[in-house]
Amino acid sequence: MGAAPKEIETAAQSMPRRRFLAWLSGASLVGSSLAAMFSTYVFMKPRATYGQPNRFRIGRPEDFPSGVRVAIDTKRVCIVRDGAKLAAISTTCTHLGCIVAPSETGFQCPCHGSQFDVDGNVTGGPAPKPLAWFQVSLTPSGELEVDKDSEIQTGTYLNV
């Protein structure tokens, strides 16, 4: 009876194959789920936003006389000028994103009471970081351009 052992042998061999196929199916299922999740993430993360551009022009240097501290709330920056020195300080609170308002002592946040000095350094409240300073440059046409994508060190002015 040579057939019987052969049969057993096939059965013994087929088990690892079945297990392998089951493992393969499971792995492809997990793989496709991960791929689907990743695709959803890529889809949900916008490549282009419809909001305001981060580089914008704010006018000519003459519009900002010395000693001025004017907040442009729509752009969320405050333009400060002291003599020839000009800078753009963020008015977005580093705590929870509220818009800070210029006050006599610097900046004041209405949401959780964070306080900043005139340079945007934290003087009170829960804000963890000083207000950001943004790169300001003079375009060839003589207008000032703020770039909110490039943060610069506190106290770096543009001389105009």
Add this chain to the structure above:
Amino acid sequence: MSDENNSIVKTLANLPKNVWKSIFRNPLPSSDRGRASTSFSNFFLHIQPVRVSRQTLRPMYTMGLGLISFFLFVILAVTGILLMFYYVPSTTQAYDRMLDLRSSVAFGISLRNMHRWAAHAMVAVVFLHMCRVFLTGAYKTPREFNWLIGVTLFILTLFSSFTGYLLPWDQLAFWAITVGTSIAGYAPFVGKSLRFLLLGDATVGQEALLRFYVLHVVVLPAILTIVVALHFWRIRKDGGLAKPEEATVAPTPVPVTVTLEEPVLVAAGAAMVAADTAPRRFTIQGLVRGPFVKVGKLEEDTVFSWPTLLIAELVVLLITVIGVMAVSIFFNAPLEHPVNLMHPPNPAKAPWYFLGLQEQVSYSAFWGGVGIPALELLLLVLVPYIDRGKAGVGRWFARERVWANTLFLTFVFINVVLIVIGTFFRGANWSFVSPF
């Protein structure tokens, strides 16, 4: 074949009756057997058990909180779908549509009021339901996983309410969401991208409004519906609501022999025994183990679901609907000025259920907004796996559970106090003010 029964007149005369009988297989029950078969032959009733423990029906045991949560969800779905017919998720139109609801849409005010107040109520009632389950020790074996599902439902409820908060596009909405999403931004590593993903932009704007709308009207309700169904199903499979001692006794599988006197239809395995006048003997071939099968042990302390449970549920439904309507008649849902980026309100406050968080955040952004809430959530999730004691199930404030209950009540108390401080004691610049 012109049978007498098939004459046109007779067919027409019997039409209503035949249609009725094809839909409702059971006449209104007058016997116990009828009551039982009504329960399991009706799709909407078969979700409930045929018999229900008296303990479950005691109003002061459950206070109907789970059921009220569910009914509030139903009210929210109905009013929400109706509001969708008039709402446009656009920054230029959303606010005007709110005004239209007030002025030119029939029942517009009532629907918005009901939706708003039911949403607030749902957050509160779901939380109270969780407190009830904890204080009666109802999360213990075998109900650990259902507690987990419940915590998930609580989070989903909060998130649904939060996404709905933005939709009126008024000052209240805009700044609450600005503050709320910034808290999410503090999560380590993923915070910033999570916030960007949620808002679809760097700040709250058109993209955020659209995303919140889709989440609010499709994604979250769909998930909620599925998880609610799972929650209900688990209640049945875990042996109904938690009961003292009795619930933990598993039935011993004993083969039972019954002799039936009258002809019956029995589905036992594949064997169908049809009309047969001779007495027959049946043997139960197998039993399923588990707390949900009670064979050879009829619980004395139970009543039929039809009509007792149904009447109780109907009463809770009526109370819920009347309550929401009454509040909606006397109080209008708030609507502030349209969004004005230049004038953040001072103080800007998140929705009330997040004001405890906001209060914590005013001390430390990371710990208050992310660290402590995450820890609290983790503890909440792990409660049934940490507290493995079996004593004190199904009773309010059981003596055996005094430590667990005290800890839980402390946790509740601290959070309520934080919310009260954030709501009433915080004024301009988040400075401490007295509301009196």
